[in-house]
Amino acid sequence: WLAGKIKCGNCGYALMSIFNPSGKQYLRCTKRLDNKSCPGCGKIITSELEAVVYQQMIKKLASYKTLTGRKKAAKANPKIAALQVELLHVDSEIEKLVDSLTGANNVLLSYVNVKIAELDGRKQELVKQIAELTVEAISPEQVNQISGYLDTWDNVSFDDKRRGVDLMITTVAATSDSLNITWKI
Structure with a gap:
């Protein structure tokens, strides 16, 4: 065995x-x-x-x-907690950018779109890592x-x-x- x-x-x-x-x-x-x-x-x-x-x-x-x-088993992996904190940070950055769009011109919109695309990519990556680590957690x-x-x-x-x-x-x-x-x- x-x-x-x-x-x-x-x-x-x-x-x-x-x-x-x-x-x-x-x-x-x-x-x-x-x-x-x-x-x-x-x-x-x-x-x-x-x-x-x-x-x-x-x-x-x-x-x-x-x-x-x-309790330790439920939150056994500190990496999951760290990734969740980073995910919250990325979400708040995206929200701030969306909030700042009122009255924005085309140039600003293009910059914001690029930044949001970057942040969304990072968010998807974090969600995937959290999912993988959660599967491994006991x-x-x-x-x-x-x-x-x-x-x-x-x-x-x-x-x-x-x-x-x-x-x-x-x-x-x-x-x-x-x-x-x-x-x-």
Whole structure:
């Protein structure tokens, strides 16, 4: 369920699961396997790493289950707030220009049209960025969905585990000594 998310902590290449003849499943760096140009990630047993990532997911989601965590989830991305402020500023500039049109001559109208076209272009760009970031933001419903997955993790299907990981994690960089999870939330 970590496939596609887990990377070598040294080189950033994908880690591949390999079965040992003794029955254990290990993770190996694909760059190391291909051309030995990476020192590798060391000895990482797949089940142990999955258990640690699962514990980190529970820990991370716990902060979103509290009342303040729900508020944080609702406005998790400060970029959205900054873009919304800029959008309000652009809207007010457009409104000022429209208000100044009373009694304007043709020369002034052409300048105002150019400026409004620029501002409208910027406004459309901001609206698009806000929409993209809002899609990426985690909603309270998603927190509940992920929470349900984590509460019944042993009984959840492989696809649902992947869905839960996709909602929470961008990448997991691992070596035998370190683990660095890049969170989406």
